[in-house]
Amino acid sequence: MIKKVPHTYVIVFSLIVIAAVATWFVPGGEYVPAGEIPEDGSAPEVVFKRVESQPQTWQVFSALFEGFEKQSGIIVFILMIGGAFWILNDSKAIDIGILSFLNFTRKLDKHKAIRIIGANNLIIVMIMLMFSVFGAVFGMSEETIAFVVILVPLAISMGYDSIMGVAMVFVAAGLGFAGAVLNPFTIGIAQGLAGLPLFSGFEYRLFCWIVINIVGISYVLWYGSRIKKDPARSPVYEEDHHWRHEISENSTATNHATYKASWVIYFLLLAALILFSVQWPSTTLKIGGGEGITGWFIPALTALFAIMGFIALRKSSPAFVLVILGFTILFLIVGVMGFGWYIMEIATLFFAMGILSGIAMNNSADRITHLFLEGAKDIMSAALIVGLARGIIVILENGKIVHTILHAMAGGMQDLGNIASVSVMYVIQTLINIIIPSGSAKAALTMPIMAPFSDLIGLSRQATVMAFQFGDGFTNLITPTSGVLIGVLGVARIPYVKWARWIGPLITILIILGFLLLIPTVTMNLNGF
Structure with missing residues (x-):
């Protein structure tokens, strides 16, 4: 007889309960600095001291709320990604x-x-x-x-x-x-x-x-x-x-049409990228904590988008949406390495990708909203x-x-x-x-x-x-x-x-x-x- 695998929610909540039980038996303690923190940023001397433990009981239920608070960035990131890709998938x-x-x-x-x-x-x-x-x-x-x-x-x-x-x-x-x-x-x-x-x-x-x-x-x-x-x-x-x-x-769904809305999005994006290129003509991509590599990355990507976007639009709107996806990933790399982007900026980038893809496919605002909500619901x-x-x-x-x-x-x-x-x-x-x-x-x-x-x-x-x-x-x-x-x-x-x-x-x-x-x-x- 094959045992049924517990749901992931059941496994995680069980671990919360086990952690709560441990707080009743493990003594409390914390490390504190033994003196002044060094100005050079090196590790300060620390000492361990006993503190009163805080046994957890009903907190096993409030842990979900606090977990949501502490992981709110990733949670919103997932919901925005889910909604954006649902719009993209529809294309x-x-x-x-x-x-x-x-x-x-x-x-x-x-x-x-x-x-x-x-x-x-x-x-x-x-x-x-x-x-x-x-x-x-x-x-x-x-x-x-x-x-x-x-x-x-x-x-x-x-x-x-x-x-x-x-x-x-x-x-x-x-x-x-x-x-x-x-x-x-x-x-x-x-x-x-x-x-x-x-x-x-x-x-x-x-x-x-x-x-x-x-x-x-x-x-x-x-x-x-x-x-x-x-x-x-x-x-x-x-x-x-x-x-x-x-x-x-x-697999059998094909769409070879090129909508006028796609051309509008193409020129709007191109204009925005040109402005970005003027504002940030030179960008330093930092590899680790070193000096990094400086180059005209944004102007180069703008020129490449102008060419590839135009070629894709001569083929179809879905092909153009694929170009939008590709350049979203490229700008993600430049943003992370050149401007220190984290999940808020990345979520914003993909959210914009989803909205622009929906408009490029000639979808109405209501249709785009419906698709976004469906995607967020699916990934909830x-x-x-x-x-x-x-x-x-x-x-x-x-x-x-x-x-x-x-x-x-x-x-x-x-x-x-x-x-x-x-x-x-x-x-x-x-x-x-x-x-x-x-x-x-x-x-x-x-x-x-x-x-x-x-x-x-x-x-x-x-x-x-x-x-x-x-x-x-x-x-x-x-x-x-x-x-x-x-x-x-x-x-x-x-x-x-x-x-x-x-x-x-x-x-x-x-x-x-x-x-x-x-x-x-x-x-x-x-x-x-």
Whole structure:
């Protein structure tokens, strides 16, 4: 008899209850600065002190409200993305793009060299490397939610499943995040608090990034080859009926008309981009915390839009909408790397994309509004679960036991050798990441403790940062307290339990790999260590 898998909501709420029970038995505590905070931004001395615990009872029900408050940005982001893409999907532009992409891959298979490798394998590797670079360079995380809507249908159209679609974007970005080389939100903050030169130890981090990607991408390709041979073996075969139904419905839908409204949108967008080009003729794209690359990126994109938009309009309005989508993604990259955009700006960008796409398809204001509401309604469950998942952390923080747990873990590193010490730090960071999935928040909490402690035991602070980096990265792909993971799974319609079963073996491999990659940081004379 097959046991029914509990709903994701049930699993997360059960974890909230377990966290509340823990607040009755775990003593309260907190770390406080032992003296003045250093002016250079390095880690201050901290001491642990006992405080009165705050046992949680009825708060298990109010945790959803507080979770919504704390995760409001991601929740609104998901709703706006859902509504915008529903408008875009109504144009059939994505379906036309996927069909053209599949035709392109079939042409690639005609070349003998590519046929040996497999066109699909080559495309998967290229897509995953791109998102991995984004994760390693600017810490792409929340942004992956928007791309899931595109890559899941693409993966299923290629003969795979929704897990492969999520793997191509979310797992790839996670691999890059774990093997980060220039991520300012994790490496930058951690090294700053540890008093280390920003992004020092780059060479070994780059090596680790390469190794981690080889292992992670190989796992995804292995899984993909099995599903490609027999799609029914997919653990989410039944759940993917929704996507298959959508794809089959839209596969025959074609629209070769070019509406006058599309031309109006084209000239309005072109005029706006010209104004932006005049205002920001030169933009510096910052890679990590370095000086960055300065160039005429906005004027170049404006000129490219003028050409590609005109060519697309000669073909059809849906083709033009596809161009709008493509340039939305390009401007997202420029915005994040050049202007420090976060989820508010990104949500605004995609919202504008949805509205402009609707107008370009000659839809009325009422029709666009109806489509947006339908999309928000369809993705509402994904938004709700993000708030609920945050409730776990809310209970632990309000119960005053997070620092107590950290203090108890740190106490286990006394009188250990360097390899054992850095391994214990890695374990601690991994376990803490289950409770605090935010890399920057965990760096601010743990590095002031770990950095001075590493000096006492004769351990390199750079090795301590590496232990933080790996501990922070790998479990992001599985921890139910991660609003991004829960949001991604909600959008892709993948039950958490099925995802955990699939990603579990890869997480185990990556954690073991992390141990192995940490050994050279204390046994070899590496640059920056």
